[in-house]
Amino acid sequence: xxRRAANLLGLACCVGLLGYAWYAQAxxxxxxxxxxxxxxxxxxxxxxxxxxxxxxxPRGNGARVYGGLILLSTAATLAVAARQIWIQHLPEGSVxxxxxxxxxxxxxxxLTDVIRKVLSGSGECAKVTWTFLGASxxxxxxxxxxxxxxxxxxxxLLPRRAS
Numbered sequence: 001x002x003r004r005a006a007n008l009l010g011l012a013c014c015v016g017l018l019g020y021a022w023y024a025q026a027x028x029x030x031x032x033x034x035x036x037x038x039x040x041x042x043x044x045x046x047x048x049x050x051x052x053x054x055x056x057x058p059r060g061n062g063a064r065v066y067g068g069l070i071l072l073s074t075a076a077t078l079a080v081a082a083r084q085i086w087i088q089h090l091p092e093g094s095v096x097x098x099x100x101x102x103x104x105x106x107x108x109x110x111l112t113d114v115i116r117k118v119l120s121g122s123g124e125c126a127k128v129t130w131t132f133l134g135a136s137x138x139x140x141x142x143x144x145x146x147x148x149x150x151x152x153x154x155x156x157l158l159p160r161r162a163s
Contacts, residue, residue, distance in 0.1 A: 003063060006155030007054035010070070010148060014047025017144055024137070030129050035084040039141045042077025046148055049073060053156060063156045070152030078145040084138040088128055 001009075021040055024030045032040070053066035128136045135143075 003155055004054050004057040006151065007050045010050035010151045010155065011047050011054060013144070013148060013151070014043050014050060017043050018047070024130060028130070033127075035080055036137065038080045039077055039084070039138065042073055042080060042145070043141070046070060046073040046077065050152070067152055067156030070156065071149055074145045074149040074152065078142055081138040081142040081145060085136070085142065088136060088138065
């Protein structure tokens, strides 16, 4: 498989993940919490890097830059997912109370404060409203982020044929 094809595969995976997130929200009526939205942003950023890497199809150092950016975006996504998984496994009563909505916080607070408040988590982030094979949505996002990191490494950091 060429580097371009591998990056297009990564893009397709990201599009699929975001498509399912939209389906879960629009069709299954599962409202995303702020941490879920941050995970979506991380997957979208990863998809964007895969897209640019596929269009550019660089060799050498250029490919390593894309590989590094993919690792950075998947690591950030994994960190947010891990935070939500941790919050979901807190004992009853130790979960922070629900806070303001993300759109309200973005209107009222500076971005750095919004990020700090979202990452601290709240009650809506602790609710498990969807599972598949016993794993919650953020657990599947963590698995997907690890898989995308592996694909991005294989496609861009290991020697590959150019397209």
